[in-house]
Amino acid sequence: MTQITSSNPLLDISDLPRFELFHVEHIEPAVEQLLADNRAEIARLVAMTETPTWENFIEPLEIIDNRMERVWGPIGHLDSVKNSDEWHAAYTNCLQKITAYHTEVGQNKGLFEKFNAIADSAAFADYSLAQKKVIENALRNFRLSGIDLPEAQQKQYQQIKQQLSQLTSQFGNNVLKSTQAWNKPITDATELAGLPESALGLLQQLAQQKGLEGYLVTLDFPSYLAVMTHANNRELRAEVYRAFGTRASDQAKDTSFDNSQIIEQIRQLRHQLANLLGFKQYADYSLATKMAESTEQVLGFLRDLGKKSKPQAQRELDNLKAFAKAELGIDELQPWDVTYASEKLKNASLSLSQEALRPYFPVEGVLAGLFKITQTLFGVTLREKQDVPVWHQDVRFFELVDEAGAVIGQFYLDLYARENKRGGAWMDSAVSRWKHSGGELQKPVAYLVCNFTPPVGDKPACLTHDEVTTLFHEFGHGIHHLLTQMEHLDISGISGVPWDAVELPSQFMENFCWEREGLDLMSAHIETGEPLPDDLFAALKASRGFQSAMMMVRQLEFALMDFELHSFYNPEETEDILQLAKRIRDEVAVVQPPEYSRMLHSFSHIFAGGYAAGYFSYKWAEVLSADAFSLFEETGILNSETGAKFKNTILAAGGSIDPMVLFKAFRGREPEIDALLRHSGIAA
Structure with missing residues (x-):
């Protein structure tokens, strides 16, 4: 497929996105051109009479998919980091067209038959493991897109996908607008x-x-x-x-x-979608692409953690109530007192507060430490590059350089909260690592986005320790994307990685924020340059277990709400989401919010993101990440040999190999829950 030249800057994928040239009027023409070109190429591939092979069939499809990421990706990215009503309206209009296109591709019988023909061919046996995985994933995804459905039901599937993409986009935008209102x-x-x-x-x-x-x-x-x-x-x-x-x-x-109606519509449509594809519930459909094998396994895992954590969480809350009454004059602790009283208790019992730590974590020092840890563990150097087009003056750009001096990946860093930027923190792919059929290697590029307290006046920004761990978390996703060795788009970086394993590298990186060896590299007082003193380090280390069971049951509350929402939906007798939320809280939570609370209405992870029936992934992957890190505890926190092993198994393989196989190759055994409970300070 030839490279299209156009005056539309969104269609120029020869280099990094030229954000300063993008205007709202470019969006729809770019998307229409992209889809027209892609459809023409797919029609050509389906019509070809030669026997399909990797070279004549899958490589041209990779070119199409790469172009899709390079054109559509920046449009969605800017909707998140530089939102405006005009941009969002154009984005939403195009979302319908993009969704229709993806559904159409997923139900293209001609494409499906050619993938099947390759899988059945004699040549398939000689393909690499990575190539086989690409083909197996494609065949699975065709089935999950309704390829086997009769035509009338395929149309129904298309309509449901369209409605869901619009509703989830609207949900996220409502949260942003309501936050700003x-x-x-x-x-x-x-x-x-x-x-x-x-x-x-x-x-x-x-x-x-x-x-x-x-x-x-x-x-x-x-x-x-x-x-x-x-x-x-x-x-x-x-x-x-x-x-x-x-x-x-x-x-x-x-x-x-108000997202009330949207939530009900999303629940109903997801259930219909799952039923259409032969699944009893949406949770079963969600697990078809995850490590976890059944809804029973997931619910058992979450409830087991709940049973182990709730008694300690209740003791932690009782302790907080007693402190608040005796020391703060709060006779009856309310939900809006919990964070305030907890900070006071932490300060009193551990001589520690987020604010006492903040001066030790100036942004530049934290980045220097993060980069030094990355260099020590994974053998790559990070350096800043100037004069790269960005979407806001605060955004910075970095390159990863290997030991031979070659650039192997790049990333944008957008650290601070501002108006018209979606809340939270995330990593997203800007460009995926991929070897073009001509032999040229496309290097990966990531977006790393946070919402930290910005610099005030002429004072440099300093981070709380919580913000430091968030930065390391997102950077963990980033190195998963950037240090992949895969050269096929569908399994490069985090592509093709089951959702409940994708959090492994991100949560793994957080551990370095709690260890002396890591903290010494990233902490230096903003005024004196002194490293984190021993008493503050001891307090910080002790604080990892501070109210950890309360935090554990809070996450289990979210995970169970999400999973039950999608596991027991009955269209005849739909359980009200507020009743469902209360039922789950009665089971696992120790802090009950007031009646007016509507947490689910802004739960973008599951109603506007990719975590529907998958929020449990955070806890699932935390077991893997804690157990993986325990090997560093045994061999040395900054042991470069163990770091190389992690890089060459977990990070390099991308989505090419089952994560459990990778984990066992790294750890030498199946994962165990003990390390997570130990790190969390929860008695097993």
């Missing part, structure tokens, strides 16, 4: 007593950006968390807690972004 200007600084200087500076900066005097509290995470953690003003905490916990719901101040 609420703010609270404050002119009297005494109302914000307890907030550290860094947080006050942030709220001042937010007010200035809106042309206001004083301070502005918003629901962007750094602002929200600062108030919930530090504000002595209990009424303010309650007000902000309510605003955050009712976003995009019928209980929000502005109900125009």
